[in-house]
Amino acid sequence: MERLKSIQDLDALRQQIIERRRHIRKRIRVCNGTGCHSQGAERLVDAFNRVLEERGVARDFLVVPTGCNGFCAAGPIVVIEPEEIFYQRVKADQVEAIVERSVLADEVIEELLYVDPTTGEKIVHEYEIPFFAKQERMVFKDTGSNFVRDIGDYISRGGYSALAKVLSGMSPEEVIEEVKMAGLRGRGGGGFPAGVKWESCRRAHGDIKYVMCNADEGDPGAYMDRSLLEGNPHQVLEGMIIGAYAIGAREGYIYVRFEYPMAVKNALWAIEQAKQYGLLGDNILGTSFSLDMHVNRGAGAFICGESTALMASLEGKVGEPRGKHIHTVEKGLWNRPSNLNNVETWANVPLIINNGGAWYASIGTERSKGTKIFSLVGKINNTGLVEVAMGTPLKRIIYDIGGGIPGGRRFKAVQTGGPSGGCVPDRMIDLPVDFEKLKEAGSMMGSGGMIVMDEETCMVDVARYFLNFLVEESCGKCIPCRVGVKRMHELVVGMCEGRAQPGDIEKLEELCYTIRETALCGLGKSAPNPVLSTLKYFRDEYEAHVHEKRCPAKICKPLIRYVIDTDKCTGCGLCRRRCPENAIIGAKKECHCIDEEVCVRCGICIETCKFKAIYIE
Known part of the structure; x- marks a missing residue:
């Protein structure tokens, strides 16, 4: 390719490229973002090219390995243009059928279509799927459409x-x-x-x-x-x-x-x-x-x-x-x-x-303009990348685009802004998402991470997780971050393990405010955010961990115990045989019991029991 020497050369090249592609009847887009790539998207591209070559029609159809489509929960994704027929979770052995029936014969393959979890309806076109239809894609618009290497x-x-x-x-x-x-x-x-x-x-x-x-x-x-x-x-x-x-x-x-x-x-x-x-x-x-x-x-x-x-x-x-x-x-x-x-x-x-x-x-709010891309992950049906206008309510992102919480469970909180961000509770589900509103809520925009949590999430354990990350990633240059965040982590771990003492919550708060004021960089100053936001909205969970030695979400293993319901247990022995620690005791056809000293709370017995006789207390 000869170097473009003027603006006119660029315009001429653009027209030449468009003209050279007029003969292409259809484009077959194959998402080749990291998620789909890890599930074999590259093999799909090779398979499409091979099948089209074998049919002698490769010149008329263009196979396009694109960047991330955004709907990661549905990958690997194939879209047939210009109709925008959307196929999800495609496997290499399905490529030949797609070429024969969809590319060459304009038939829709029902079993590969996306099914709306709320209505049960099969949706044919990409632009009709709520995940895409309710976004406002500007920056991310072409990432799932363009030929990355061209x-x-x-x-x-x-x-x-x-x-x-x-x-x-x-x-x-x-x-x-x-x-x-x-x-x-x-x-x-x-x-x-x-x-x-x-x-x-x-x-x-x-x-x-x-x-x-x-x-x-x-x-x-x-x-x-x-x-x-x-x-x-x-x-x-x-x-x-x-x-x-x-x-x-x-x-x-x-x-x-x-x-x-x-x-x-x-x-x-x-x-x-x-x-x-x-x-x-x-x-x-x-x-x-x-x-x-x-x-x-x-x-x-x-x-x-x-x-x-x-x-x-x-x-x-x-x-x-x-x-x-x-x-x-x-x-x-x-x-x-x-x-x-x-x-x-x-x-x-x-x-x-x-x-x-x-x-x-003209897009967004008074002080937060344009759109923002979020990675919507966690306890959400439609995980993926979402682009919305600044000021879009959390409810629209989580339910209209994200498809709500799996298993019909209750939404509890969403963590935004990464490990230096904070948790926004369910009662603020209508909060408009922009720089100012998230900050007022005790969180932050960050780079755009959005981790959704359901009712089975322990907020003290969430704080422990992010503090553990921050302890490991602290550069160690300043004492407030190097020592202070470690002390915060020790206090929260103590709460999760049943070792906390009265007054530990107050010590934790004091550390948070001190670190926020004295740390050297922005990362250190914002390190207390996961703790402060969970304390603000879920203080009762901290108090239960400290004063009652109880985890309301039944997540922190040292604070829970497994119990066998004597009315439901039939003595079938399946849980006893599956227990990796031999913690279940009992004779055949007699009610079993669990040795709390040996049990490691792995959950295998609960998954195994067909009579739902084992529960967490």
């Missing part, structure tokens, strides 16, 4: 038209003003206005400046940034190139979490292709603007998601944060002006430039 597919969809618009007629100051008008706030957790940050970086003194992308997504249950970078790397790259032009940078870095090999691979591929097409490197699209881009793979440290720790890591130092009195826009990477935004923030930029800041500002 830059031509991105260009044909209007890709790099925002960059062309910027380079052909907008000054850096005008670009910044457009982003400020849009009200775009950082999607990595801080929520700082992106345009203001860009402006500060542009005004900072220094001839050498850097633009950076934070893809070190370490929150448990969060994978929005990974899916965007894997599935639509050019959208992220285009946003970064525009940002570099606006602040005056000539070098950029994408810092990717070590555990994201596919994201690294696709980002490197996108950079190489962009260079070949003249969209990166020297004299981009024939202009005087030049930019070089690199990918750096992190070493798996959660702390490196913090801006200053990330920059220290890029410099080859230990990933530790520094005080915030020195702003990274003035002295960041190698003490030079640096602008860092996360993956989703950068992916918003081309949309803003193409559609205008006023258009973007």
Whole structure:
């Protein structure tokens, strides 16, 4: 491919790509995001290509390995365009039938259709499935549709038209003003206005400046940034190139979490292709603007998601944060002006430039503009990635899009914002989701993790889980985080294990407030959030653990015991034979009992008993 030397060359190439594809009758989209990939999506792609070749029709149909479709609970996913026939949980041995009946004969295969759990109705088209129909996809719109490894597919969809618009007629100051008008706030957790940050970086003194992308997504249950970078790397790259032009940078870095090999691979591929097409490197699209881009793979440290720790890591130092009195826009990477935004923030930029800041500002709430992508996981029917307008109520996300709680169980709480976030209780189910409302509720937006919990969840155990994560991931630089979070964890573990003493709840609260005020970085300061939010809304559960040595949710093993109902037990002996610890005693056809000293509360006996004679007390 010859380098594009002008804006006109890019427009001409776009038309050529569209023209070359007019003969294609149908596209077969195969989700190849990490979730579907792990379940054999790559084999599906190979199988479709092989069957089409054998039928001699490969030229007329295009098999497209896409990025994450978002509906992870239904994977592996296949969608037949242009009808948008949606097939879920597809296996390689079903490919031949799909080609024969759906691709060549326009027949719908009933057994592969999605079934609405609330109505039992089989739904044919992707856009009719509530999970998709009730979202407002803008940033994530093409991630499950585009051909990941084909830059031509991105260009044909209007890709790099925002960059062309910027380079052909907008000054850096005008670009910044457009982003400020849009009200775009950082999607990595801080929520700082992106345009203001860009402006500060542009005004900072220094001839050498850097633009950076934070893809070190370490929150448990969060994978929005990974899916965007894997599935639509050019959208992220285009946003970064525009940002570099606006602040005056000539070098950029994408810092990717070590555990994201596919994201690294696709980002490197996108950079190489962009260079070949003249969209990166020297004299981009024939202009005087030049930019070089690199990918750096992190070493798996959660702390490196913090801006200053990330920059220290890029410099080859230990990933530790520094005080915030020195702003990274003035002295960041190698003490030079640096602008860092996360993956989703950068992916918003081309949309803003193409559609205008006023258009973007019309979406969302007064202070939280645009949409937000959430990873909806936990005790929810429709796990996956969800994009909604800022201000969308939790109830719409959890029930209308997420399909509610499995097994008809009661919704109890949702944890947002990762390990530094908080838990929002069921009574706040109508809470509009935006930066301000979540903060008022004692939680935070974070990068967009959303873990749903049902009535069988112990909130003290939830706090223990996140504190355990934070203890392991603390960089150890400051005493409040290194020692304080560990002490918090010890207190909560003591509650879960029945060792807590009166006054421990008050000690825990005092530690929370002290750490929040004295920790060095944002991660340390927000570490108490899981505890403070659960104490605020579920204090009765803490009191039951401490004063009654009882776990209301019956989750904390040291605080529960297994009991056999003498009226229901038939003495069949099945539970006794299955017990791995030989903790069940009794003769055949006589009521059995459980030795509490030996029982490890594994639950096998409850699962085994056909008479439901064993229960937790």
